[in-house]
Amino acid sequence: MVLIPMTDREQILNTIGANKPEEAQPFIMPTVQKEKGVTIEKQFIQMVGHVGGVCIRQHSKQISDMITVRYPHAKKIYSCTKEISSIGFNSENISNPIDLNGVDLAVLQGCFGVAENGAIWISEEEMMHRVLPYIAEHLVILLDHNSIVANMHDAYEQIDLTQVPYGTFISGPSKTADIEQTLVMGAQGPRSHMVILTD
Amino acid sequence: MHHPVAAEKFIQDTPRVNWHNKAVWYVREKRDKAAQDIPEWEQLRDYASAIKTDTISKLDKYLIEFEQRAIENGIKIHWAKDADTHNKIVHGILDTHQSRLVVKSKSMLTEECGLNPYLEAKGIEVVDTDLGERVIQFAKEDPSHIVMPAIHKKKEEIGELFYEHLETEKGNDDPNYLTEAARHHLRKKFLKADAAITGVNFAIAETGGFVVVTNEGNADMGVNLTPLHIASMGIEKIIPKAEHLGVFLRLLARSATGQPITTYTSHFHKPREGAQLHVVIVDNGRSRQLGQEDFRRSLHCIRCGACMNTCPVYRRSGGHSYGYSVPGPIGSILSPNMDPEKHASLPFASTLCGSCSAVCPVKIDVDKQLYKWRQVITEKGFAPNKKTLTIRLGKFAFSHPLTFRIFGSLSRKAGRIFPKKLLNTFFTKWTTGRDLPDLPKKSFRDWYLKNGIDSHD
Ligand code: SF4
Numbered sequence: 330m331v332l333i334p335m336t337d338r339e340q341i342l343n344t345i346g347a348n349k350p351e352e353a354q355p356f357i358m359p360t361v362q363k364e365k366g367v368t369i370e371k372q373f374i375q376m377v378g379h380v381g382g383v384c385i386r387q388h389s390k391q392i393s394d395m396i397t398v399r400y401p402h403a404k405k406i407y408s409c410t411k412e413i414s415s416i417g418f419n420s421e422n423i424s425n426p427i428d429l430n431g432v433d434l435a436v437l438q439g440c441f442g443v444a445e446n447g448a449i450w451i452s453e454e455e456m457m458h459r460v461l462p463y464i465a466e467h468l469v470i471l472l473d474h475n476s477i478v479a480n481m482h483d484a485y486e487q488i489d490l491t492q493v494p495y496g497t498f499i500s501g502p503s504k505t506a507d508i509e510q511t512l513v514m515g516a517q518g519p520r521s522h523m524v525i526l527t528d
Numbered sequence: 529m530h531h532p533v534a535a536e537k538f539i540q541d542t543p544r545v546n547w548h549n550k551a552v553w554y555v556r557e558k559r560d561k562a563a564q565d566i567p568e569w570e571q572l573r574d575y576a577s578a579i580k581t582d583t584i585s586k587l588d589k590y591l592i593e594f595e596q597r598a599i600e601n602g603i604k605i606h607w608a609k610d611a612d613t614h615n616k617i618v619h620g621i622l623d624t625h626q627s628r629l630v631v632k633s634k635s636m637l638t639e640e641c642g643l644n645p646y647l648e649a650k651g652i653e654v655v656d657t658d659l660g661e662r663v664i665q666f667a668k669e670d671p672s673h674i675v676m677p678a679i680h681k682k683k684e685e686i687g688e689l690f691y692e693h694l695e696t697e698k699g700n701d702d703p704n705y706l707t708e709a710a711r712h713h714l715r716k717k718f719l720k721a722d723a724a725i726t727g728v729n730f731a732i733a734e735t736g737g738f739v740v741v742t743n744e745g746n747a748d749m750g751v752n753l754t755p756l757h758i759a760s761m762g763i764e765k766i767i768p769k770a771e772h773l774g775v776f777l778r779l780l781a782r783s784a785t786g787q788p789i790t791t792y793t794s795h796f797h798k799p800r801e802g803a804q805l806h807v808v809i810v811d812n813g814r815s816r817q818l819g820q821e822d823f824r825r826s827l828h829c830i831r832c833g834a835c836m837n838t839c840p841v842y843r844r845s846g847g848h849s850y851g852y853s854v855p856g857p858i859g860s861i862l863s864p865n866m867d868p869e870k871h872a873s874l875p876f877a878s879t880l881c882g883s884c885s886a887v888c889p890v891k892i893d894v895d896k897q898l899y900k901w902r903q904v905i906t907e908k909g910f911a912p913n914k915k916t917l918t919i920r921l922g923k924f925a926f927s928h929p930l931t932f933r934i935f936g937s938l939s940r941k942a943g944r945i946f947p948k949k950l951l952n953t954f955f956t957k958w959t960t961g962r963d964l965p966d967l968p969k970k971s972f973r974d975w976y977l978k979n980g981i982d983s984h985d
Contacts, residue, residue, distance in 0.1 A: 361568055380791070495795065498789065516659060517715070518792075
């Protein structure tokens with residue numbers, strides 16, 4: 330008889346099996362009480378500011394003009410929204426994500442926002458390219474003002490992760506405080522972060 | 529490494545110790561403020577603790593569930609029983625893809641495994657892309673904190689390092705300027721890299737995917753630009769369900785830096801089109817820790833760093849004095865499991881004040897475990913000699929009242945006769961950086977016998 334050596338997988342699972350404590354009760358997630366009297370839209374706007382972004386309310390029709398005014402130097406704009414059209418290059422020509430380097434502004438549609446931390450959920454579908462929200466110099470996210478939830482518990486009720494190959498919560502611009510705790514925006518990704526709440 | 533000896537170097541520079549202490553305490557204060565903003569904070573800690581208790585009691589089941597779902601999602605799963613196997617697996621994957629330049633985001637597990645030197649020895653360039661990690665990579669040092677790897681570095685020193693490595697202006701130590709320089713440097717690396725390595729913050733059994741959090745966006749930049757993503761995770765990173773993320777993500781960033789959430793919280797479930805996604809599941813002593821009733825709860829840790837920020841010993845001795853990839857209170861209960869002799873001094877590097885347990889978002893009884901490790905280490909005969917001797921002497925004195933009185937009276941006399949400097953040498957490390965209090969003229973016993981219980985003397 331030949332002894333087949335145990336794989337690492339078997340060894341690990343066997344040791345766990347032998348060493349684990351008595352089975353604990355599975356955790357049943359209770360409903361977490363929400364703070365009363367907080368208007369979530371107001372809290373969301375505040376939190377986006379708190380995490381280093383800007384949040385404004387704008388009519389859909391005026392967004393395009395506003396972007397031109399706010400980002401006068403943006404030569405390359407990559408938009409994944411119907412409100413704004415891309416400028417400066419043909420997005421269909423992007424075959425390698427590194428070609429997105431140099432995008433001045435990315436405009437994305439957010440799925441929903443979270444009031445307690447200003448985060449916005451964006452799934453692969455809204456990004457076109459997974460690297461787009463990170464590689465652009467500046468980021469604008471459009472968000473229906475009706476799609477804001479109170480906290481992260483509500484947030485996960487909105488998402489079915491089995492249906493999202495890749496998705497991310499974004500809360501503010503890329504930042505670091507690695508040099509003597511000084512907060513610097515634009516560490517690696519977008520230097521600024523604007524959320525436009527639409528009607 | 530012997531903690532008191534290693535710490536001695538750090539505390540020689542008093543202004544620097546004070547600066548470090550203040551910088552780290554500032555983060556602790558931000559954590560307090562963030563926690564206080566959430567009325568249900570304590571409830572969340574209870575939930576987190578209960579989820580982790582359930583998880584580790586069925587860890588094998590959850591790992592198998594994760595593996596199965598992940599494979600269905602198109603993720604390639606590898607298992608590594610120890611650090612060496614982990615490094616070999618990672619190198620093997622890189623080798624198959626002929627990767628020469630790897631961009632890596634922060635992962636304490638790869639630090640624990642010594643992955644960077646391993647890959648570098650095989651001729652692969654590894655670029656740590658977290659700004660703090662890049663700083664210490666330039667400095668050829670280890671991280672001194674799990675969340676803020678370069679917290680021990682002054683901006684002047686970082687300016688000097690960048691002048692050397694990135695050709696920034698000499699003497700310019702403005703954090704904005706330096707960060708901008710690093711941004712340009714790292715962007716070039718991202719665009720040239722042919723593989724990316726990340727850690728894993730949470731792996732979800734139910735959905736077969738995992739979550740990585742960063743503030744800089746460096747993890748996502750790396751993995752979304754390169755054709756190969758390798759994620760290394762410890763077996764304890766598993767959580768059963770997606771809804772549990774709600775609990776942990778509310779706790780993690782608030783505990784770590786006082787932020788309501790990190791800038792980026794990314795969920796990976798399927799590889800990008802045309803790219804590969806590998807997950808290496810690593811044990812490296814964790815399943816052994818699971819078998820120790822007193823210590824298994826250390827596997828609850830979500831690596832927020834709060835216990836370091838609050839620890840009076842960590843703040844004043846610096847992360848490097850611990851000589852282990854995870855420093856501070858949690859590192860001092862994880863490291864003896866790896867090697868109780870080598871890390872014997874770490875459970876003693878604590879005042880047992882309990883502040884670590886009070887801030888821990890997953891309610892690990894850190895201080896109790898430190899205390900228990902002391903007993904295990906002393907029993908094994910690894911305790912620092914001086915400690916064992918003093919404890920024996922103490923035991924003798926406390927159980928013999930007359931000896932105790934004579935010893936007390938003698939030390940009070942000695943306190944008056946000899947200069948403090950000389951006495952301090954008896955207490956060695958404890959009095960480095962602080963002084964003995966003035967000794968009273970008479971003992972409490974003498975005072976009590978004279979004045980009795982009613983005195984207000
Ligand atoms: S032990 Fe607790 S406080 Fe310390 S790093 Fe782990 S989770 Fe955070």
